[in-house]
Amino acid sequence: MDFQVNGTLIQQYYICKREVWLTSRNLSGDQDNENLQIGKIIAEFTYKRNNKEVDIGGSKIDLIKIENGELVVGEVKKSSRFLESAEKQLLFYLLQLKEMGVNARGELLIPEEKEKIAVVLDAGSEEEIRAAMTDIEHIVEGQLPPQAVKIKYCRNCAYSEFCWA
């Protein structure tokens, strides 16, 4: 399978590993390559240094500013639900950027709750995201999905009927 870990899978990984497996089976070979999209962000940002909204793998990323020579990427969330998974997804993007030679830090923005949470890719979080990426590859290689475990998220999950009908 032509498979690449993306931000959506990272986010799902921290909510439900079964969803990771199910989503991986729905990915087509010509899915938008996030690395290309991140490359495009950098290119666009070089030309236009102001707020810019970019869609990476279905996640809305607002490029905010350059501070002290560092790119700050902000992700807007409607609420603080599933904050941990949103943070890990942003860390994944920061890691992608780092691998392209771009140092960036992140901000999770929750306008409705007037919250701004700093997200910094340090050695510990980088190791964690790399481990998650490896684990996602193992999950996806499995012949069967992980067992369904009922969680709050199931109610709004696209696979709810499949898992619980």
Ligand code: SF4
């Ligand atoms: S319905 Fe629940 S168990 Fe099934 S994939 Fe979604 S979150 Fe996971």
